[in-house]
Amino acid sequence: MSIISYMEAARQALAEEMRRDKLVWAVGEDLGRGGVFGQYRGLVEEFGPERISDAPISEAAILGASVGAAMMGTRPVVEMRFSDFALCAVDELVNQAAKARFMFGGQTRVPLVVREPIGMWRSSAAQHSQSLESWYAHIPGLVVACPSTPADNKGMLKAAIRCDDPVVYMEHKNLWPLEGEVPEGDHVVPFGVARTVRPGKDITIVSWSAQVHVCARAADVLAGQGIEAELIDLRTLWPWDQQAVLESAARTGRLLVAHEAVQVGGFGAEIAAFVAERLGIKVRRLGAPRAPIGYAPPVEDAVRISETMTVAAVRDMLGK
């Protein structure tokens, strides 16, 4: 174990995979200078500008070219900078990358990883703060990963790079500096296996990405109030660990899903509906109101799902 940041974990994962497999390469704007958040720092020195490739401001070409390069046997890691800019390349991701294997009858695969940093991050406002993970979970052909810890950002990025399906890989911008223990060696986290952050018997809380940390703090508060919440970090939204969630929710009899994304049409709806359909237990979601994200801190904060709101929702579900 060593203690490294979420950003460094991803950097190491990419470097290790690039050493392991010559066909892995990364492409995006400013990568040669380390990327916009520094998550590619030092890599061009080791791998050269062909494999840590700069790109013009051409999101459609960055993603579209990567589809072609993936079909031709390389494994591109595509940097979109902010998930918001990936909206300039949706045809390439949704109509092309996600569907090529199916519509060509299995003649090809599109093994690419699209890194789309998500979330609110110090007054970034409406075009640099979105969390659209539920969109991609709705699209057949795509895998959706939302790591919440340094260990997962290492192990899941490796799994993403090794995956033969196109993976939408959503790091949370607020987590870059987060430090945590990361196992030594070839640490790979399989997709579709949730992580129980904290066991509990009174209620199941499901979350992912940065919101997991808010929920963990809420669970601490609740523990002090005599309520034992079981917290599950979903890690991947597609596939998602239906078994773990069903098992936990059946045991606790209550399910709360919390995410930073807009609640209406968010992936919390999928999980809540899925569990309600099968268990008929109390379900509740906590997601952002259906409003864009504002610049001024109070406006931004007004759409954040806080620890306090999480505590209140749980207490309410328990009739306390």
Next chain:
Amino acid sequence: MSIISYMEAARQALAEEMRRDKLVWAVGEDLGRGGVFGQYRGLVEEFGPERISDAPISEAAILGASVGAAMMGTRPVVEMRFSDFALCAVDELVNQAAKARFMFGGQTRVPLVVREPIGMWRSSAAQHSQSLESWYAHIPGLVVACPSTPADNKGMLKAAIRCDDPVVYMEHKNLWPLEGEVPEGDHVVPFGVARTVRPGKDITIVSWSAQVHVCARAADVLAGQGIEAELIDLRTLWPWDQQAVLESAARTGRLLVAHEAVQVGGFGAEIAAFVAERLGIKVRRLGAPRAPIGYAPPVEDAVRISETMTVAAVRDMLGK
């Protein structure tokens, strides 16, 4: 009342609104020859090529230019041909149209209507068959309309054109020839008010767009089996008629939501979760499996939500 087709209803709605308001204009590829499905037939003759405007194959410009033109006080009706092609203009719709009013602090409005025909339509395969209404319902700032009848396609298109918010207006390609009664005069259907297609006491079925007709046939079958299903056509997904659905579901004690779109992350999840949260009753969704849409009829049909499946789901929920 006169009996006209779903397509003709939309054509009349546009023509009437263009007569009423000189600032309404339509733009898209091939409009001057009536549009790809004929839904603009005859309009260029009346309104001229400036107001029924052809466009280059430039979806980003068609939608982006309409954002600018809407901010400058005109009311563009934007034709995207197939909702799938609107994926070439997602930045323009989601980062620009949907957010301009908010991020500019209310200084502007973006009154545009984006027509995005959805759904499966005679072997159109993976890039011409998608139903992505849940995406737009997730985006603050957008209104999402999915008319299912000629009357609604007239009244809702009029409402969309008069609306000051950007409206994603999704006609179903299979419905173009559907005939039905349309009220005379200035028939406008308000957004957010569902239509009860058929009253019933045993179960509430919620649906929209072409799927409503499948559900209606299923309800007929069920009636023959002594099961009275209440069928609600949601009409608009944002805003959606929460009151009508809650009232009906509370009364029948069971909710089934059926849509053609992929079930995972579909808008059915939102409704099911919403109702389960509030009523704790049995909820169930019927949506497509998470697979792209294939060309060969059996492959295409395998992901269709049929009348038989609807009947079976209802019977199962009733323990029959």
Next chain:
Amino acid sequence: MAPDPHRSNIDIAHLRDRHRLMWRIRALEQAALRGLDDKVVLGAIHPSIGQEAIAAGVVGALRRDDILLSTHRGHGHTLAKGASSEAMLRELLGRVGGNCGGKGGSMHIADFEVGMLGANGVVGANIVIAAGAAHAIKLKREDKIVCCIFGDGAINRGPFLEGLNWAAVFNLPVLFVCEDNGFAATTRTSSMTAGGGPAVRARAIGLQAEEVDGNDVLAVEDTAQAMIAAIRAGGGPRFLHAKTYRLTGHTGVDTAPYRPADEVAARKLEEPILRAAELLLGAGVPEADIAADRAEAEAEMEAAYAAAIAAPFPGPEEAFRDVQDVGSPALGAF
């Protein structure tokens, strides 16, 4: 149109070969159109009748291991690249044994065995994908090249700019071919396209570009050949603007009322198969041989069509196959 006098030294055998190929393309599409009438081809069909010289010429200049990407109007390109006519017709009919197992249909026809990476249902989308395919070739230090064919309507979409710039910036082995038939669906592209046209735009983005008579199969092939040689030698991307005319409607059901009959009639006289036949005749090839090329092609497609009709549809389980490995619906994960 009279045979080109500069073509005294043409390779007759080769022209004959192209003539045969053009007839195969046309006969394939005629079978597909018949499939529409017979209600066995269910999805949209975009015929390339009248445009066969571009498929035959450009693809004639490619090696078998070179890569090709096409458009919604891609039957000719696909057949020329070496796909089986029977597999293609099976695909158009949505049957087992189709190139994509019946799951793609006309707009997604592809044959990776022969390096044909797909038609595309989204105009212009393949331009960036092609640039990326060439990017992979460069990274892998292979000597293949990529050829990407698209229509004149596609030059107004963003991927045209982004893909050409990409190919030029990274000096990639790709030949872009604009198959200019004057129309984008029912719209004359000239009415919606500003500036000097495809080649001028390509040059402005730093690509060497040439224009060619797209109804002259030998001219197309010669020009493509020279460009491909330069590309293969590491010269970076090139751009070929080939002018032609779409003799049919946009789709199999479009009667094209938006253009005058005399325009179509005039253009019919310049169509590429006729022109090749005249060259062959002028060079002394007997009329019977020329007719035989057609008859053979028609017989091939007749048989392929019959076989396609006889083939079964894929089963519903195909709806869940090849979606994805992780979280595949085939694995019960939905």
Next chain:
Amino acid sequence: MAPDPHRSNIDIAHLRDRHRLMWRIRALEQAALRGLDDKVVLGAIHPSIGQEAIAAGVVGALRRDDILLSTHRGHGHTLAKGASSEAMLRELLGRVGGNCGGKGGSMHIADFEVGMLGANGVVGANIVIAAGAAHAIKLKREDKIVCCIFGDGAINRGPFLEGLNWAAVFNLPVLFVCEDNGFAATTRTSSMTAGGGPAVRARAIGLQAEEVDGNDVLAVEDTAQAMIAAIRAGGGPRFLHAKTYRLTGHTGVDTAPYRPADEVAARKLEEPILRAAELLLGAGVPEADIAADRAEAEAEMEAAYAAAIAAPFPGPEEAFRDVQDVGSPALGAF
């Protein structure tokens, strides 16, 4: 750099006015940067220090009722168009009384009162929006024009092609201005841009295009003036390529280690305010007057900054205002 000898007949009063405006822009951004240090400006800031002549020159050629669209680096354009410096600083600090009520911040600054339709956080996005604004003007038969400013990095995005083609096809009253500072964030744009550059690309799409020294405020203004006159006369869209240099990092926190210090030092000598001052000096304007322009600008921004800091934040209810009318979260509809 010596005063341009061809400029013997310059309008001193006017140049003085531009000099003042350029100082106001610089002082505003210096206040914004100080706001970063003071941790009151929270979001990203993209300074245009060294590029002020383009804002001052281009906007100087616009009428107040003309329309302007800008980029993430849009403070100068916005101030030049007539926005209040205090409202702008309030916006950058996310306060009540900001142009967007504190909800947009630097990247979404806009002032519709003065025809400034917004900066944009998405590179290139405003190019198509500007074309559409001009389209509305044409439909409404108004005689305003639209001016759209974007960076040299934006010319590689699809909307550049689509927006310029749109403007040319519909013959719209729009002036596109490429503010070429040589960089896109940390990347030299020359390394990622193929071909002859912005003006060559624009011409290929059918627009008349000119290049201008973007650090020469009078040259920018004169060229823009002539182009705008032609546009207003119905001549259709025009394209201006203005070369400049970004003296700061890409953002307020970027130290720009990716470029040599001597390059920056050399470019500092050519910066537009200095050049305007030298012209003024050469024309006999006393040094004290020139210094006064700066001092006044700094005093204005000092006061505006103080007022902004003193202003309250908007309340959380602003998060739900102006989202939409139908199904607004403000109406409890979530």
